Amino acid sequence: MWAIRRASVHLRNRGLSSGTGRISIGKSEIERCYFENCNAGIIEPQVTSIGGLLSSTRSYNTSSSSLKSRGAVLSFSSQAGADSSEEDKDDLEDGFSELESPLDTARKGSESDDDLSSKSDLSEEESILDDIQDVLETKIGGGKSSARTRADSEMTKAILAAPASSVNTVLNKWVKEGNEVTQLEVSLTMLHLRRRRMFVKALQLLEWLQSTKKLQFLESHYASRLDLIAKLRGIAKAEEYLKQIPDSFRDELVYRTLLANCVTANNVKKSEELFNKMKDLKFHTSCFSCNQLLLLYKKTDKKKIADVLLLMEKENIKPSLFTYQVLIDVKGQSKDIKGMEQIVETMKSEGLEPSTQIQASLARHYAWAGLKDKAESVLIEMEGGDISKNRWICQWLIPIYATLGKADEVERIWKVCEPNSRFVEAMAAIGAWGHLGNIEKAEAAFDKIVEKIKKPSSKHFNALLKVYTNHKMLDKGKDLVKRMVESGCTFEPLTWDAIVKLYVASDEVVKASSILEKAVKQSRNKPMFSTYLAVMSKYAERGDVHNAESIFLMMKRAGYSTRLQLYHTLLQAYINAKMPVYGFSDRMKADNMFPNKALAAQLARVDAFRKSPVDELLE
Template sequence: MEVEHSNEGKTKNKRARCELFESIVAYKSVKHVLEAWVKEGKDLTQAEVTLAIHNLRKRKSYAMGLQLWEWLRANTQFEFTEANYASQLDLVAKVHSLKKAEDFLKDIPESFRGEVVYRTLLANCVLKLHVKKAEELFNKMRELKFPTSVFACNQLLLLYSKHDRKKIADILLLMESENIKPTRGTYQFLINSKGLAGDIDGMDKIVETMKEEGIELDPEIQATLARYYLRAGLKDRAEEVMKEIEGKGLTQTPWVCRSLLPLYADIGDKNNVRRLSRFVDQTLRYDNCIAAIKAWGKLKEIEEAEAVFDRLVKRYKLVPMLPYFALMEIYTENKMLAKGKDLVKRVSNAGIKIGPSTWHALVKLYVKAGEVEKAEQILNKATKDNKMRPLFITYMVILEEYAKRGDVHNTEKVFLRTKQAGYVAQLMQYETLLVAYLNAKTPAYGMKERMNVDNVFPNRTLAVKLAQVDPFRKTPMSALLDD
């Protein structure tokens, strides 16, 4: 349920006006709004609910979206479709965990347990890089005789581009054998795979194939190509592509600023960043403003980034959250603790509820500034006072910092708190935990048994670390002494 984009990059359907959504945002209580809605005799139509969910997702208000679906199932005769169940499953995975999403799948009426629901779960497995679960689910979909969709294949391509590039060829062969036509997304994954591997010639061949297939190179793909040219040291080729992106002029294609600004920042071209920023100021498009803030941040021009943010606030009379996160990231990267704290206060004073994403940004700021203990205190206080469940990645930021220091006690403590918060133990948590033991030069007793209990199975990298912290590992010296 994402906003669609045309080939030119324009948004087809902007956030439409939705009374239900606006009421939920205003009252900050899904239950209160829905009870009042029913009491007043208003219809909860499929169109109204779907649009409200769509807009809540755009705001990343996933918990509110999930509450809306749950209330409808418990209190009304709302006729759920497979797409509705898929949306709820996706929100369960985002708000809770993959395990909870798997449990929810079993709870969906069998007649609605179709390909759309399964592929939604597959996308979340890929998002969390859970290779084993993703492969099992893909095979399950084939066992259930669902048609092998290009969406499912693209998800595995995305997964393997990050985890095991050797398997990409297997998916491409499967697509060819089942006559599954590649989409723009397929080619995007292949371009990324070649670009990350530094295979520029291979990347160019994929572009030629796209052109032969009649698939237009939109600004997003062109920007991807330019990034990989820059990474390969081919600045001239990158600049050629950047000129092509701007080809029709900014007035005709204002959305290309979001692609061009980071590229000019990457090559340190302040003049072009300033030129594009001036154009951005004329329209204050949300996406372009975020790109301008990030570009100025990359160039270490903090005041320029702050100025873009302030102009947005002045125009829209609110503190916009995505630009807020962009500015907070700049403060984090530059270890500007005081400014970051002031920004959080500003958001709070504007009457905006401080949610998990805001706390994550603040925790990351403290960790980057070298104050991991303070970051943990803030997180614990926020959890206790606001009855808030922190994001999984927030715990990981603290976990990784303690592990880097070889602080086994605190790493274990945060590891336990992550599980107590309802997050299922994953490969990456155990890998980080083992880093703490390695850096502390301390053996880890019973680690394999703990992993077995949590159904976590080591990959090659983790197996090496496990062997290194095994208290009963034979070293050349111990072997001699045993003899």
């Protein structure tokens, strides 16, 4: 939620440090709309210059080795189950022995890549890399192609016809049969593979193209390969590949692609360094890059959004529809409905009409703020006159009506979709029925997915697993995990998150902690912040200082130490245990963190538990 603390008038006279001097600017209309009428005050950025990019004087995550793209390949360790402790044996008996599955079992059928990407609930986060994918691949082919042309890609057919074979083997045979490798054929194939999230095969295709020199490698080829490396192998490997790209092709598109992946990985330090590097290289500061920073700070530090808006004003960068979408969402999250509506009006005054995603965001925020009439008004506008003709809108309507508690509306829309439901509609229905407490209908919607595809991916299972978690249905959750393993699904961070929270919700925090440790060891991508926090919060609630400190240490090793919420939770463990804590402020300073008002109050409470020197002597 937007943390707003100070008066807005100071922003008028604050300048942008460009590294060469102080440039004073006034507020743009979007900035004014963003800052005015905030319910709890206004931000005043603590501005310092970092190579030209404004930044608050805050700490950054300095762990790079463990930071990988959310799209990284997730699989079990090949050593899993090799050394089972007594605690592991307990897990075997408890119904989660499947978590010890060896690598080969976990990877069966993994080339479908359906479960390679763990996506956030943020729609813009999902769309932003899709947009860059379109740029990368359509540039190769020289423009967008028709649906029929896409369907007629012979190279795609050859690759999909041999799922167990490497792309290298398939294409060598394909070329020997007299087929020609063209830019258009490659572009269409890359689009097909990406849309199916078959990132492994997409990367193999680009590697084959570069090694065989079947066509000239363009900037978009290099950018696409870098994007896939970041998804599959992490940011560090993508940076290594960047250095290998010839200077003549190491242009803005390549850096922009890496920036988008750094943002997706929530890697603040790398994202800011890369943005500054692009400025140093004299690349034009694009709206795309600024939007990436807005998206990053929306998730990690909302106060820095002010810096980006000031930078956009200085560089005379006109906000895009996506810029407004992020700002609308931030306002909505803070329940500043008046401010959100003013941003919409500003957007319209610039000649931009709300997209479907923006309409959905508005309806969601109205619903969360308890403004049901306004939410329903937006939903009716989105639906239009005939829902059957606007079928594509159902995926947004279903969950929002569920948030409003409108089971009859969910039923009405789902009936339109159910006979021939698409995956996104079925996924929306699972979550909606789960939210409404109708588990049977949530399971029926999941069955619709299973009927259509032979191998459901982890993201499909995750939707139902989350329902079981929210309703503390431990036995059903265990059974579903068994089905996941039997289907050959890899376990991604969202899966681990749901399993851990399932045990936490069932008040089995020791088992949840054990599962979390397995996730750390067996997954190539680190567990989510919320996964650690769920376990740590439960230990804090119990006043279990020892285990709360253990989880804190795990989070620090994973690169999550620079968040005040962790220190709040850890202090709560000491408070509930009625134990004093020593040197806590020094610990925070070592992480470049400083207590806020609420944390200072917690410190005062634990200080009260300290004993006087006389008391200690008497003991």
